[in-house]
Amino acid sequence: MTLHPDPYRAPDRQPDPLKMVEGLEDRGRTPTQVRLRRRFLAFAGIRSGWKVLEVGSGSGVVCRDVAALVGESGRVIGVDPSRVFVREARRLARQNGLGSRVRFELGDGRRLRFSDDAFDATLAVTVLLHVPDADRLLGDMIRVTRPGGIVAVQDQDFGTLALDHPDPALTQRIFEGVARKIYADPWSGRTLPRKLSALGLDSVRLLTDVYQDTTFEPWTRTFLLRRAENAVKWKIVSERQAERWLAGIEARAYAKTFLMTLNFYGVVGVKPRERPR
Template identity: 35%
Template structure:
C-alpha cells in the first residue's frame, strides 16, 4: 500500500507548523484571527500554545512598543525556537508552561489566542478556565479549532471516505470535534461567546492537501487500526493520487469575552 504522490515520513513538528502557516489557508485564517483579536497598542497579548513562535512577531507589531506579548508552550524545543526567533524583540517573552496551569498571575492580559491547540489538550474546559483566570475583565480570547468530523474527501467509494474520516475523529486527534463544542465549553468556563466564524479550507491539489493531512501516513494507520482494508486503502490512495482531487475541512474561529 504505497503511492509515490504522498509523503511517508512524518515531518518534524516545528517544520509542520511552519508549513501550515506558510500556506494560503494558514495565512488567511491567521489574519482573520488577528483581526478578531482587535489588539490595541499598549495591550498585553497571550499566545497560548505558541509553538515555535510563528505568530509572535505579528502580535507584537499590533501591540506596539508600549504593549507586551507572552508566548507559552509546553514543549521545550518549541520554546527554544520561539525565543531564538524573537530575540531582540523586547516586548516579547516566551515561557515554558502548561495551558492547564498557566505560569501567570490573575488578570494578566487583555487578549489571548489559541491556534489549533485545544484539539490536543487533556482537559479543554480546565484550559479555558485558566485562560479566563488570566484575562482581565472585558478581555478577549480568539480560538481557532478544526472540527475533523467535517473532513470530506471525495472518492467514488464513499464508504472509504467515511471510514477515513471516522478514523481521524476516533483515533488521530484527541478532541477531534472541538470546533463545534467550543461555544458551549467556553460558556461553561465563564466566557460570553458573541461570535463563531466558520472557515472552510478547500483543497483541489492532492499534494497540497497531503502536506496538511498526511494522507498516506494516516491511511496506513487506519489499516493498522482496522478502519480500512489493505485493498480498500490501495484503491483509496490510487484514486487520490491520480483522479480529480477534492477535500475540505472546516475550522471555527470562536470569539470569547471574559
C-alpha cells in the first residue's frame, strides 16, 4: 500500500521513525519553540495537581513540560497511535526523571478509551492539521474533559509561513504546493477558535504566537530541506529549481540575514457545566 505524503499519518510505517523522534526533539529544544510552547501552556492555565491528557503526544516534549506544571500531585497521560513514539516517549520521560508522573499509551485521538469527564484539561499540540477528521478528535477530547475543565489546542498555519528569499514566487510555489499535498488542513491554525466555539466550548480565547528564526536553527534547516525534496518528488519544481532555492537560503544564512516566521494559533475553551442541548 502506498504511504500518505504526511509521515505523521503513519509514523511507524516510515523508513526511519526514530529519525522523526529526533526531529520532534530537535524542534522541542529549539529556543523559540520552547518559548512558544511554554507561553501556550501558561495561557491554557494548567494548574498544580491537575490530571491532563495530551492527544498526539509524539516523543513527549509537551507532556514533559506539563509534568512540571502539574507537579508531584498531578498526572499527565500522552496518547499517540505510533508504537515507536510511545516507546521513545516513555524512555525520554524516564531519562528526565518523570517516569512516575507521565504515562504514555497507544491510541487514536478519535476513539479515546477514557471515560467521560476524566481529565481537568485535554491538549493537542500541532496534531489537528495532520488529522483528516479533526472535529471527531476534538469531540472526543471534549467528552473526556470534566465540565469546567479546559480543552487547549495549538496548530501552525502554513498559510502564514514567510521566508525572506531572493525568489519569492518560487518560495510561494514550494511552500503552497508541498503544504497542500501533506496536511489534512494546512490552514488549521486560523480555524481553531471557530471550531472550538462551534463544538460548544465556552470562553474561547486565542493566543497567536510566532515561530521566528533569524539564526537558521538546525530544525529550520531540516524543515526547508524536506520542503525542497518533497517539491521535487511531487513535481512541484524541477531539481535545478530546488537546488537554486536551497542555495538562496544558504546565501541568506551566510550573510546572516536569514529570516523565517510561522504563526502558531493557541486556542483554549472551557467545557460548559451544563451541556448545550
